[in-house]
Amino acid sequence: MAKGGKKKNFVFNNRHKNMPKKYCRFKKSGIKYIDYKDADFLMKFINDQGKILPRRLSGNSLKYQRKVSISIKRARHMAILPFVADGLKD
């Protein structure tokens, strides 16, 4: 009885099966250098507050996530991207 009860309460999480698999776009398309001057491209890796998206959302490999974050920080320093924003993307 105890065994059966346990099984009933267990919720299977099958959501991930329907989602397309995430991949690192830099590895896939062979981009080696991420330019800090290209604001439109870097916009893909920040949310509407201007925060850098985590790897679990962007799907980047660690190597390229590091490069992305460095490029974004350079862009912020040069006022190409904001440090703090509100409604950056609408």
Add this chain to the structure above:
Amino acid sequence: METNNYEAAVIFTPVLSETQLKEAVKTYRELITANKGTIVNEESWGLTKLAYNIQKKSSGFYHFFEFNVSPDFIKAFDIQLRRDERVLRFINLKLDKHALLYNERRKNGEFSKAKKAQKQTATT
């Protein structure tokens, strides 16, 4: 002597007139060439809006230098930019081989507005 490739991005104040801006750019160009450097490429964005205010200015003149110079010069170049009141913000970067390749392609206009059209042709 060993040389490296560098990229410098400078934001000049919007207060400068056109001739003053040209003069300011010229001083840095001459500073590089006077120290046995060679300028590979230059890019200017003109008066551009800043993402946030710097020294109470909301816009600035962006200018990019790409040059080849010995590493000893960079420190002096840095100090010169730091002292200059016409400069709001600057950054000095050493370029690796991937960055060089990228800049070469950028110079040829591969990443400009034709980028989207190129992407479409690449996928089809």
